Amino acid sequence: MTFCENMFIADSLEDFFRFAECHNAIQTEIELQRIAPMLLQIMKRNPQPMGIKDNQSRFVYSNQAYIDLLNLPEGFELKGKTNSELPASTSEFSQMFIAHDRTTEKAGTTVKSLEIHPFGPQQITQPYIFCKTPIYNRCSEPLGTFFHCMPLHENISLFTNIVLGRIENAKTVTATQRTASEAWKLKTPTELLSEKVWEALFLYGIGLGDKQIGTRLDISTTAARARINRACQTLKIPVSQISDFMRARGWLSHIPRRFLHEYHRSLLLDEDI
Template identity: 30%
Template sequence: MNDIKSKNISSVNKIPLISLMERASIPWGIKDKESRFVYLNQAAVDFCNIPKGFDFEGRLDSELPVPWYELAPELQAHDRKAEQSKEGAEVIETSYFGRNAVLEPWLCSKFPFYNDEGEVSGTIFYAKKFSFISISDFFNNLKPSVVTLTPPVDTFTEKELDIIFYAFQRLSSKEIAIKLSLSHRTVENRLQKIYEKIGVTSLTGLLEYCHTTGLNNYIPKKRLREGVEFFW
């Protein structure tokens, strides 16, 4: 553990953003490629509700004495996705955050950072409270969860992801067609192409695929914007 911490701290000191993070009022943090915490500013320590004096460096999400440790598998999968994209990835995390342990959603944006050889060394992230005015079906009953705004797989087109999003909610083809302003036949054709891509023949197979790959926790950004008016 000490060797890991020494190596991580050495790498962190080379990142010019550290001075910015130290003074920031919003949570900022850094993880290595195994999702071990390397750095958290004070705002992030408070946001994560990490007990004062607890040594978080070199630890995984699941190893922290915090209410949201059970979300670790989803959070780590999101770390891997962020590492694969220069544009990073976004996720909405809902749990008991802050020193008052209030159940609320936060938007977390993650980006890869690189070593001197240009190799990915881990992720840098920040979080902002997700405040909403009107509530979509996804937020009617808040509970600890992770909702990703970045597709966990690269198999589908944007239009196919829209259909999968509604199909997972068990909307019929006609209902999906109305939602997307498409013809019923167009939706049916796209569904068949989706089935062919993943080797299934029915909605049941698609639902199982979504659970396996994490698509069950995915919301297209444009659909979220349509259902929720939000501000920072």
């Protein structure tokens, strides 16, 4: 099995997993012997959700992180099933996911999509970037797709830190805020803030001013500022540091339901995104 030009080449998915699970098997290809077990171990141990589907969009393998992301029941057997057969909030989008898989196979390169659905144990509606990479045999016939995903805030945080030059001081800010507030230990912003206050703070965190926030929430500029101040008081974080706090905590991935209209979304993205 080889990986090149954003695609995997293997003799078959069955061979891939047979070799991946049998480290001491006599293998005819040194490269397959080296890479297949390595990739399987990477998927098993990786905190990012990832897995493999065959060319009929049936799951061949997924790691525990993906199972947790979909909040599947303990012991649920994923192998051999399509998205429509999963007890998950994303099952209604199965046909769209199948279309994405076929698009990936035809494109011959990694294809990205933006997925906004209820994810995780708390089923919080949030955005994830899914990347799908085609797997072919040596006759260039599609065998399936390898997929992995990450919360959208990881891309936002990286981009913001690089552009604004915050990479060097990010650790310092994080350490200061960790001691400044018990809210640092919270997993989500709405565990401590009301939905209305979080809506205002979220808009502030992505760069909107008081007037813009007021317009978006249909409240006065004064009320918008009051909600932001209330959030900072609750979190015990100065207004000047609140945006960095939100990025460092990954809170920008927790888009308020009001802005999502409680819809699901599944959108293919351009290659350069």
